[in-house]
Amino acid sequence: MxxxxxxxxxxxxxxxxxxxxxxxxxxxxxxxxxxxxxxxxxxxxxxxxxxxxxxxxxxxxxxxxxxxxxxxxxxxxxxxxxxxxxxxxxxxxxxxxxxxxxxxxxxxxxxxxxxxxxxxxxxxxxxxxxxxxxxDPVDSVLMDYGLDERRVRRAARDFIASLGGPEQVVLAGSLGWCSESKGGLSAVAAEYRVPSYHYRAVKLGVTMKKTANAEDFSNTKIGRWFSDVLGIEIAPDNRDAILVALNLLAAESSALEMNEAA
Incomplete structure (x- = not known):
């Protein structure tokens, strides 16, 4: 590990x-x-x-x-x-x-x-x-970036909506509503017939190569969402804000599935 x-x-x-x-x-x-x-x-x-x-x-x-x-x-x-x-x-x-x-x-x-x-x-x-x-402990982390939970959740919904169907499945299989499915992302990709799921996961930013660094993550779709939309630079000092935003992105991915199911 x-x-x-x-x-x-x-x-x-x-x-x-x-x-x-x-x-x-x-x-x-x-x-x-x-x-x-x-x-x-x-x-x-x-x-x-x-x-x-x-x-x-x-x-x-x-x-x-x-x-x-x-x-x-x-x-x-x-x-x-x-x-x-x-x-x-x-x-x-x-x-x-x-x-x-x-x-x-x-x-x-x-x-x-x-x-x-x-x-x-x-x-x-x-x-x-x-x-x-x-x-609100979430807002206490985000406030230094001019953000709050409501704004990040709205940005997360917009980001998810901008993704294609296969990428939404990859996001859900990594962070969202089916991330704890037996067999992991590969099983989710097989069930929903997502081609080249590993390549899509790397481009999205939910899977990184062992040699990847902060700059590599910055060039992923999620990395650019952090920097371009939320204004959070991919840097060690911003780790808390990055984790909070990722959790909110995951929550919105899960909420999307629940809304569709309803």
Whole structure:
């Protein structure tokens, strides 16, 4: 298994146990607390929101404070009764949104207002904008690109509509409504009689050669959709936004099949 696949598997495993641990976060055993601590650190390792620069503090220290006060609720005054099981983040993206909300709270606190001018360069308006977007963890990832979930879903529907029938099947067999079919994409292509399905998958961007790089993906149809339509450059720093947009593309592919079935 490649390094990228291993990281993705680890992320999915973390997402699977995160909600359950979160709901019991005031009653965890010592081993579970260590697991929760490591899980949160992994989720936030590659996350660098703009608020970190405004605070000017060490990220590791802020992450530790976030885990201590907001995740494990160990700070004085955070009683068990204050925990909200219903608000458990469902995945690592939602956890990033929770961390960003914490950073915004830090910016708003009196101790940090002494060090950060709320008037300079519209900082106050910027913080209000971030706080509003953080009500939705998906939008919190997309907002830096001038996007939200509604706009990406609409763009995804337009993109799918622009594809030919065989390519729509390849997309569905890779990301969408039949992506978990037994036998994988090859079985789906055989069932729907899609010729040259592997070639179509490479051109579309749902299958990449082992030697492929970011530039190769940029030249696929999905890659050009990211850059030309969504304005998201294919780069490591944009990984979170790319994954969110791919998930929304997959969701729209699945929704298309359900609508047709209805």
């Amino acid at each position: 490649g390094a990228v696949a291993s990281r993705e598997l680890a992320r999915h495993l973390d997402d699977a146990i995160l909600p359950e641990l979160w709901r019991r976060r005031t009653q965890l055993s010592d081993d579970e607390m260590v697991s929760m601590y490591d899980l949160v650190r992994r989720a936030l390792r590659a996350y660098h929101p703009v608020e970190l620069q405004a605070l000017g503090e060490d990220k590791e220290e802020l992450v530790a404070q976030f885990i201590y006060t907001k995740v494990l609720r160990l700070a004085p005054g955070h009683s068990e009764s204050q925990a909200c099981p219903e608000s458990a983040p469902s995945n690592s993206y939602a956890l990033c949104a929770y961390f960003r909300r914490y950073l915004i709270d830090c910016l708003r606190s009196a101790s940090h207002q002494r060090n950060v001018s709320m008037e300079n360069e519209g900082m106050e308006q910027e913080i209000d904008l971030h706080a509003h977007a953080l009500d």
